[in-house]
Amino acid sequence: MLSHKARYAIRAVLYMAAEGDESKHFSVDRLAETLELPRAFLAKALQELARKGFISSLKGPNGGFYLTRVQRRRTFKELIVAIDGESLFEGCMLGLPECDTSQPCPIHASVAVMRQSLEYQFGLHTIEALAQTLRHSSMRI
Numbered sequence: 001m002l003s004h005k006a007r008y009a010i011r012a013v014l015y016m017a018a019e020g021d022e023s024k025h026f027s028v029d030r031l032a033e034t035l036e037l038p039r040a041f042l043a044k045a046l047q048e049l050a051r052k053g054f055i056s057s058l059k060g061p062n063g064g065f066y067l068t069r070v071q072r073r074r075t076f077k078e079l080i081v082a083i084d085g086e087s088l089f090e091g092c093m094l095g096l097p098e099c100d101t102s103q104p105c106p107i108h109a110s111v112a113v114m115r116q117s118l119e120y121q122f123g124l125h126t127i128e129a130l131a132q133t134l135r136h137s138s139m140r141i
Contacts, residue, residue, distance in 0.1 A: 006083040008037050009045040013055060013079060015141045017067050017131030025064030035141065045083065052082050067127070076130060077122035089119045 002010070012031050020026060028046060032039040046065050050057045054074060057065050080088060092099035092108070099105040134141055 001088055002080065003084050005041065005045050006080055008035075008042050009049055009083050010076075010079060011035050011037065011141055012042060012046060012065075013049070013067070013127060014131050014134060016055070016065060017072055017127050018134045018141060020066060022066055022068055025058055025062065025066045027064045031065070049079075049082065054079060054082055072128035072131070073126050075123050076125045076127065077119060079127065080122060089115055 012026075012035060015031065015035060016026050028039060028043045031037070031046075032042050035042075046055065046057075049055045050065065054071060055065050055067055056071065057063065077089075092105055093111045094105050094107065096105050099108055101108075
């Protein structure tokens with residue numbers, strides 16, 4: 001449902017939120033190694049998020065990516081939309097170009113309920129709330 005780019009970016013953002021603060025900066029190399037993600041792909045995703053204001057970056061020897069308090073208050077839905085667009089919440093699950101309420105695909109109605117639930121849940125949780133939950137669990141990011 002989510003693109004590889006979105007999954008990689010989400011893991012990196014959650015890791016930064018769970019393991020750092022505004023004074024702790026994470027290099028792409030460190031994030032890629034720690035999270036076992038492809039460096040080049042992760043770098044592009046993080047640069048895009050920085051351009052869109054979802055994370056911050058600082059250049060130089062002590063630079064890297066980090067999240068501010070304001071950025072941590074963004075919802076998970078906002079993060080997903082910034083990376084993948086609205087397709088998770090609006091596009092046809094079968095990929096049919098003409099699927100909508102007036103001309104629904106065979107699974108349109110049943111998927112609509114799931115989409116509404118996903119949109120609600122992802123809009124309910126902030127990056128900080130998810131990071132805090134992960135901090136207190138044994139789950140690996």
